[in-house]
Amino acid sequence: MKITFRWYGENDSIPLQYIKQIPSMSGIVSAVYDVPVGKVWSNESIAKIRSAAKQHGLEFEVVESVPVHEDIKLGNSNRDVFIDAYIETIRRLAAIGVKVICYNFMPVFDWLRSELNYQNDDNSTSLIYRNDEVLAMDPKTGELSLPGWDESYTKDGLRELLNNYKNIDETELWDNLAYFLNRIIPVCEKCDVKMAIHPDDPPWGIFGLPRIITDEIHLDKLLSINTSKYNGLTLCTGSLGVNPQNNISMLAAKYAKQGRVHFVHARNVLITGNRCFNETAHPSEYGSLDIYSILKELYINGFDGYIRPDHGRMIWGEKGKPGYGLYDRALGAAYINGLWEAIVKSDE
Numbered sequence: 001m002k003i004t005f006r007w008y009g010e011n012d013s014i015p016l017q018y019i020k021q022i023p024s025m026s027g028i029v030s031a032v033y034d035v036p037v038g039k040v041w042s043n044e045s046i047a048k049i050r051s052a053a054k055q056h057g058l059e060f061e062v063v064e065s066v067p068v069h070e071d072i073k074l075g076n077s078n079r080d081v082f083i084d085a086y087i088e089t090i091r092r093l094a095a096i097g098v099k100v101i102c103y104n105f106m107p108v109f110d111w112l113r114s115e116l117n118y119q120n121d122d123n124s125t126s127l128i129y130r131n132d133e134v135l136a137m138d139p140k141t142g143e144l145s146l147p148g149w150d151e152s153y154t155k156d157g158l159r160e161l162l163n164n165y166k167n168i169d170e171t172e173l174w175d176n177l178a179y180f181l182n183r184i185i186p187v188c189e190k191c192d193v194k195m196a197i198h199p200d201d202p203p204w205g206i207f208g209l210p211r212i213i214t215d216e217i218h219l220d221k222l223l224s225i226n227t228s229k230y231n232g233l234t235l236c237t238g239s240l241g242v243n244p245q246n247n248i249s250m251l252a253a254k255y256a257k258q259g260r261v262h263f264v265h266a267r268n269v270l271i272t273g274n275r276c277f278n279e280t281a282h283p284s285e286y287g288s289l290d291i292y293s294i295l296k297e298l299y300i301n302g303f304d305g306y307i308r309p310d311h312g313r314m315i316w317g318e319k320g321k322p323g324y325g326l327y328d329r330a331l332g333a334a335y336i337n338g339l340w341e342a343i344v345k346s347d348e
């Protein structure tokens with residue numbers, strides 16, 4: 001197991017030196033942010049991240065994410081142009097030592113929350129999700145105000161994109177994912193880069209858009225599309241864990257045993273109602289997930305990939321990108337390290 005930390009590049013308010021100072025930190029998880037989605041990442045931008053990390057004694061072996069162009073998800077006739085670009089980016093990342101690429105296949109929206117600065121009783125703040133508030137928004141009216149998403153699309157651009165998905169149901173989306181995977185996985189095998197799909201967050205359909213990476217049945221389906229080990233998972237405990245039907249310890253055990261878990265996002269969530277949740281501090285006692293049991297199942301079943309603390313609360317007066325402050329994620333890393341040491345030593 002290697003513990004890692006997400007870093008948003010030069011514009012991240014958290015210096016690499018601070019990340020290195022977190023005990024046992026092996027490396028950063030990052031991405032190139034100066035190239036539009038669908039274009040090949042420049043060698044210069046990739047090299048810049050690696051050399052910045054190296055200067056601070058950190059590895060750069062995990063990329064999160066190489067975004068998948070919407071035309072690939074839509075299965076449009078020009079998708080091969082974007083898949084070719086994706087393949088070239090994979091090759092370039094492999095050449096500088098990247099081992100795992102996290103990606104997702106969520107139409108239009110990536111993660112979704114109803115509030116980014118929900119105030120907890122102790123004055124820390126968390127990302128939360130309230131289904132009724134999300135359902136009350138209609139992205140097609142142009143009045144959509146989604147925290148974190150307002151700047152990603154123009155109102156017209158968003159409306160047009162949503163319209164393009166009108167005829168895409170789950171079956172189509174699966175077909176388009178299969179097409180994409182069957183083109184890229186042979187390349188990944190050759191250059192030894194593992195693909196690790198991130199589950200949909202939250203794991204249910206939003207605004208009539210299909211979402212397919214949501215539960216055990218669908219994860220099984222994903223892994224059976226292409227049975228290469230290079231077609232694997234990012235086990236995001238918090239994303240899958242907000243559906244109480246998903247038993248994360250069981251999923252961790254099952255997919256680690258199959259050698260298909262390449263990357264783990266460890267975080268806790270408190271389910272507060274039907275399709276409602278708060279992100280919490282990492283320890284098991286604060287949320288609905290048993291983080292100890294999840295890590296134990298990963299260990300027992302031979303997981304040897306990368307793990308990172310996922311979203312944290314904002315604490316100690318820290319200002320920054322919601323979910324991605326230094327302090328609570330560093331506490332999360334320390335907690336994960338502590339659990340892992342205890343799990344390993346109790347097995348000796």
Ligand SMILES: [Mn+2]
Pocket residue numbers: 198236239265310
């Ligand atoms: Mn995640």
